[in-house]
Amino acid sequence: MRRALLAPWIVVLVALMAATGCVAIPDSSSPQPVQEFNRSLPTNLVPTPKRSDDPETLVRNFVKAMADPESGHSAARRFLTPGASERWDDQGPMTILSDLRVVVDERSESAVRLRVIGEQVGVLSTIGQLTPSAGEKVIPLTLTRPNGAWRIEGDMLAGTVTDSTQFDATYRLAQLYFPDRTATRLAGDPRWMYGASVDPTELVSRLVSGPAPDLTGAVETAAGKDVTMRGPVVQEGERVTINLGGLTDADTRNRTVIAAQLIWTLDEAGIRGTYLINADGSPLIAERSDGWRPADVKAFDPEPDTGPIPLHVVRGGLYRVTATGTAPVAGPLGTADDLRSAAISVNQTRVAAVADRGDERVLLQGPYGGDVTEVTSAGEISSPSFGATTDTGYALVDSEPVLWTVDDAGSTARVVPLDISEVTAVDPGPITSFKVSPDGVRVALVVGGRVLLAALSTSDRGAPSLTGVDMVSYGVTSPVVSIAWGGVTNLYLAREGDDTPIMRVPISGLPPTGLVSGNLKPPVRAVAATRTTVYAGDVRAVLELGTAPGSADQYWTSVGDVPDGAVPVTQAG
Numbered sequence: 001m002r003r004a005l006l007a008p009w010i011v012v013l014v015a016l017m018a019a020t021g022c023v024a025i026p027d028s029s030s031p032q033p034v035q036e037f038n039r040s041l042p043t044n045l046v047p048t049p050k051r052s053d054d055p056e057t058l059v060r061n062f063v064k065a066m067a068d069p070e071s072g073h074s075a076a077r078r079f080l081t082p083g084a085s086e087r088w089d090d091q092g093p094m095t096i097l098s099d100l101r102v103v104v105d106e107r108s109e110s111a112v113r114l115r116v117i118g119e120q121v122g123v124l125s126t127i128g129q130l131t132p133s134a135g136e137k138v139i140p141l142t143l144t145r146p147n148g149a150w151r152i153e154g155d156m157l158a159g160t161v162t163d164s165t166q167f168d169a170t171y172r173l174a175q176l177y178f179p180d181r182t183a184t185r186l187a188g189d190p191r192w193m194y195g196a197s198v199d200p201t202e203l204v205s206r207l208v209s210g211p212a213p214d215l216t217g218a219v220e221t222a223a224g225k226d227v228t229m230r231g232p233v234v235q236e237g238e239r240v241t242i243n244l245g246g247l248t249d250a251d252t253r254n255r256t257v258i259a260a261q262l263i264w265t266l267d268e269a270g271i272r273g274t275y276l277i278n279a280d281g282s283p284l285i286a287e288r289s290d291g292w293r294p295a296d297v298k299a300f301d302p303e304p305d306t307g308p309i310p311l312h313v314v315r316g317g318l319y320r321v322t323a324t325g326t327a328p329v330a331g332p333l334g335t336a337d338d339l340r341s342a343a344i345s346v347n348q349t350r351v352a353a354v355a356d357r358g359d360e361r362v363l364l365q366g367p368y369g370g371d372v373t374e375v376t377s378a379g380e381i382s383s384p385s386f387g388a389t390t391d392t393g394y395a396l397v398d399s400e401p402v403l404w405t406v407d408d409a410g411s412t413a414r415v416v417p418l419d420i421s422e423v424t425a426v427d428p429g430p431i432t433s434f435k436v437s438p439d440g441v442r443v444a445l446v447v448g449g450r451v452l453l454a455a456l457s458t459s460d461r462g463a464p465s466l467t468g469v470d471m472v473s474y475g476v477t478s479p480v481v482s483i484a485w486g487g488v489t490n491l492y493l494a495r496e497g498d499d500t501p502i503m504r505v506p507i508s509g510l511p512p513t514g515l516v517s518g519n520l521k522p523p524v525r526a527v528a529a530t531r532t533t534v535y536a537g538d539v540r541a542v543l544e545l546g547t548a549p550g551s552a553d554q555y556w557t558s559v560g561d562v563p564d565g566a567v568p569v570t571q572a573g
Helices: 006-020 055-065 070-077 082-087 164-170 200-209 252-268 294-300 421-426
Strands: 094-107 111-124 130-132 136-144 160-163 171-179 186-194 234-236 239-245 274-279 311-315 317-322 325-328 339-344 350-357 360-367 373-378 381-386 392-397 400-406 413-417 431-436 442-447 450-458 464-471 480-485 490-495 502-506 526-529 533-537 542-546 567-569
Touching: 055 070, 055 094, 055 111, 055 136, 055 160, 094 164, 111 160, 111 164, 130 464, 160 164, 164 171, 171 200, 171 252, 186 200, 186 252, 200 239, 200 252, 239 252, 252 274, 252 294, 311 339, 311 542, 317 339, 339 381, 339 567, 350 381, 350 392, 360 381, 360 392, 360 400, 373 381, 373 392, 373 400, 373 413, 381 431, 392 431, 400 431, 421 442, 421 450, 421 464, 431 480, 442 480, 450 480, 450 490, 490 526, 526 567, 533 567
Parallel strands: 094 160, 239 274, 480 526
Antiparallel strands: 094 111, 111 130, 111 136, 171 186, 234 239, 311 317, 311 567, 317 325, 339 350, 350 360, 360 373, 381 392, 392 400, 400 413, 431 442, 442 450, 450 464, 480 490, 490 502, 526 533, 533 542
8 A cells, every 4th residue: 555655645746846946866775786586677777879879869878877787787888888898897886966967078070078967966875775965976988989889988987877867767765674673663774776666586685685784783683694585586476485594593583573574575665465484495484384464563564554643732831733722731741831842752652841940941751641750951951752662762951862761660760861973973063953763763863954864773782872874954055943753754854044944855865855835934943744744833823734645735724723833743753
């Protein structure tokens, strides 16, 4: 069903990109060909050189052909002379370019010197991970005309490039799923794969190869380092057969986690049926010899449907917005008049809030609608959030990210600072916002007005840190003032200025895209989100915009009877 809903969503996304001048790039990363197994792909995904091609057409088609990684980029090598092909080092990541143009510097009847110039929008790694990038890239090329047809003769820059339109046409986004450090939930690792459709053998091969480097401290590899594939994934009618080898761990729980990884990864990619999973010639688990279905590993659903998510707002106290109006929540947070911000857990059982108490701020936590206890106090506290669990919360305390845990009674809290050395190495500026994703694996931060993405890692000694840090707000020219998670795959940001104040950033590596600004009245002070709705607090009130696939709203509408200056709050958003 998720896959079926993608098509209308892509139409909406393309429309938004067109409206905002952003380029369209698919949600995956650079491909890593699987050498062990043969696979059939369409032969017309990239152009081939024609005898009638002029130099400009030839090099543009050469750039498109570099999108195909198969057989050492054999499709692109057809555009080169034999000598140039032999000298070309095509290894390494692929750079995605937009606004491609060709500038001819010298031309004669038999030779042309030119430059291909484009704006970098992403870099696709050899494991299929796409990361945003920026800056101009210039590729000098020399063409000759052997046998009357133009070919590229001069030395090539190492690596590959392609244009964003070709990337969008030839790559598919897939999610690899890995268990978090508790092995109770799955987190997505987005990868881009070349082809008209996702190849199940390549997909599983990448899964057993492990997570992307930026997630290694935040997720586990339940399959173990020695697990391999024994032959391709076989689809026969409704049966999907996966044969693994080297699985020495006999623990039923760990093997169930492996099954969950395989099933949800294949299911998300549209490869569905009854999954027959074998390990070293025998069923992965004897009791499942007749096969697995997603329902058998429902507990590991990476993004389960939790039903309608109510909107809350903070305006002195914490209020719940209903169809009939706005009402204070039960307990002391509903009657408070000194709250500045709040967070609600995914299952709406716990709440955290920041209150003004004289010259200091106090972080409070407790059961939703019940009594609260103090976690800590400081000169400034902001950005409370929950991840996947209710016994752990996060906040900025004097601009430093911390996590807190509560005991079984939910009363005594322990506060632990996060190691942010990798964050400061990327940007030493002040951290002004900090939000943990609903799956508890990723963290979004606003540092010096820019948005960074990191993984919430735990060392073998149990020390928490932020690792795998990358900037994701390339192209966002004005400072960001607020961020929110809209599920686990999209981040929303509010920025200063009147031009497109709300933007969406996919964690798959796609560039930010602006949402309609319509009847927003900037400046926008705060943003909150769910998987289907974005909320913005502007100078007047709180407004909402539907983002569900196939039904994106064209205008922001008021959420109703909400006090002026209220701050929107959603569960784990």
